[in-house]
Amino acid sequence: MDTIKKYLESMFEHLPKTLEVMRAKDELYSMMEDKYNELISEGKKENEAIGIVISEFGNLDELAEGLGLSKVLDDLVSSDRRYVSRQEADDYVDAVVSRRFMLSLGILLCILSPAGPILLDSIATATGLNLFTGIGVAFLFLCAAVGVGFIVFSNYITKSWSFLNKQPCYIDDETIDYLKSEKEECQTGNGMLLAVGIMLCIVSVIPVIVLDAALNVPIISDGVGPSMMFTLAAVGVFLIVFSSGRNKAYKKLLSLNKKVFAREILQQFADAPDNGPEKSVKIERVTGEVVESDYKDASYSSYDKPEQSSDSTEKKVKNFIKVMVKDYWKSVLCIYIIWSFFTFSWGSSWVIWPLAAILRKPIEQYFLGGKH
Structure with missing residues (x-):
C-alpha cells in the first residue's frame, strides 16, 4: 500500500490543496484500497495487485468527472501558474x-x-x-x-x-x-x-x-x-x-503557495459584485494584508479619493526613497563611499555597514511593506 500511497501523492501534488481536492483524494484512496484488498483476497501477489490498481485508477483525467475534479483540472490547464x-x-x-x-x-x-x-x-x-x-x-x-x-x-x-x-x-x-x-x-x-x-x-x-x-x-x-x-x-x-x-x-x-492561492481568492472577490470597503475587509480576513494591498492597488486606485498632484514634491521624495530601498546595498555603498571620501573619516564610517545590516529589515518593511 505504500507504493499506492506514493503514487496517489504524485497524482495530486500539482493540484491546489482545497477541500474539494482533498475530499476527492481521500475518496480515490479508499477506492484504490478496496480494489487492492479485493485482489489480494483473490490470491493475487502484492506487485501484481499494485499494478492492476494503478492501471485502473492511475489516470486522473479519466476519473476527474466521477471525483468532481473536472473544473479543477480545467482551471489548472488554463492557469499561468508555474510549478517549481x-x-x-x-x-x-x-x-x-x-x-x-x-x-x-x-x-x-x-x-x-x-x-x-x-x-x-x-x-x-x-x-x-x-x-x-x-x-x-x-x-x-x-x-x-x-x-x-x-x-x-x-x-x-x-x-x-x-x-x-x-x-x-x-x-x-x-x-x-x-x-x-x-x-x-x-x-x-x-x-x-x-x-x-x-x-x-x-x-x-x-x-x-x-x-x-x-x-x-x-x-x-x-x-x-x-x-x-x-x-x-x-x-x-x-x-x-x-x-x-x-x-x-x-x-x-x-511563501509561493500562499501568494498563488491568495491571488485566486482575490480574483474571485474581484469578479464578484462590488461591495465597497466591506469587500476589502472580507479579502483581508481570507487572504491577509498582502492580498488586500494588492487588491486596493488594482481596484481602488480610482475609488473616491482626493486628487493628488503627481508632481508633488512629497510624492517624488517617497518614490525616490522606495527606489533607494529596493537597491538597498548599492545605496549603502554609495553613502559609505561619499561620506568617507568627503569627510575622510575612514576610522568611523565603517559603522554604516553593521547598522545597515541590522536596520535593513525594518526599513524595507516600512517603505516597501515587506514585499521586497
Whole structure:
C-alpha cells in the first residue's frame, strides 16, 4: 500500500490543496484500497495487485468527472501558474546563497579598503619610504573597485529566477516539508554566524584602544591597531550579511503557495459584485494584508479619493526613497563611499555597514511593506 500511497501523492501534488481536492483524494484512496484488498483476497501477489490498481485508477483525467475534479483540472490547464520542483527549489537556494556570498565579499572588500593606506602610511612614516604610501592608496582603490564589482555582479546571479516575482508559482507538499526541514536545520548555523558577526563588529575597536595604550610605537598604534579594526569590522559585517541568505531563500519558496492561492481568492472577490470597503475587509480576513494591498492597488486606485498632484514634491521624495530601498546595498555603498571620501573619516564610517545590516529589515518593511 505504500507504493499506492506514493503514487496517489504524485497524482495530486500539482493540484491546489482545497477541500474539494482533498475530499476527492481521500475518496480515490479508499477506492484504490478496496480494489487492492479485493485482489489480494483473490490470491493475487502484492506487485501484481499494485499494478492492476494503478492501471485502473492511475489516470486522473479519466476519473476527474466521477471525483468532481473536472473544473479543477480545467482551471489548472488554463492557469499561468508555474510549478517549481524540488530540484529547482534546491538550485534557487544555492543561487541565493551564492548571490549573498558575492554581496558579502564585496562589502568586506569595501570596508577593508582603508586598512591598506592606514597601515602602509604608518610604515612609510617610520621608514621614510613614500613608496609604501603609494602602494596603500593603490590598495584602497583596488579593493574598492573589486568590492563594487562583486556587489554589482551579485545582482545577476539570481536573474534567471526573476519569474518567482513576476508570475504565480507553487510547490508541492513534499517540497514544502523538505524546505521546512532544511530551514530548521540551518537556523543554528545562521544564528551562530550572526552572533559572531555582531561580536566582531563590537570588539573591532579593542585593538585600537589596547595597542594605543600599551605600546607607544607609532607604527603599532597608528597603523596596526586601526587596520585590525577595519579587518575585524569587515569580517563581522560579512558574517552578518551572509548569515541571512539561506533563510531568506527558504522563506521566499515557502511563501509561493500562499501568494498563488491568495491571488485566486482575490480574483474571485474581484469578479464578484462590488461591495465597497466591506469587500476589502472580507479579502483581508481570507487572504491577509498582502492580498488586500494588492487588491486596493488594482481596484481602488480610482475609488473616491482626493486628487493628488503627481508632481508633488512629497510624492517624488517617497518614490525616490522606495527606489533607494529596493537597491538597498548599492545605496549603502554609495553613502559609505561619499561620506568617507568627503569627510575622510575612514576610522568611523565603517559603522554604516553593521547598522545597515541590522536596520535593513525594518526599513524595507516600512517603505516597501515587506514585499521586497
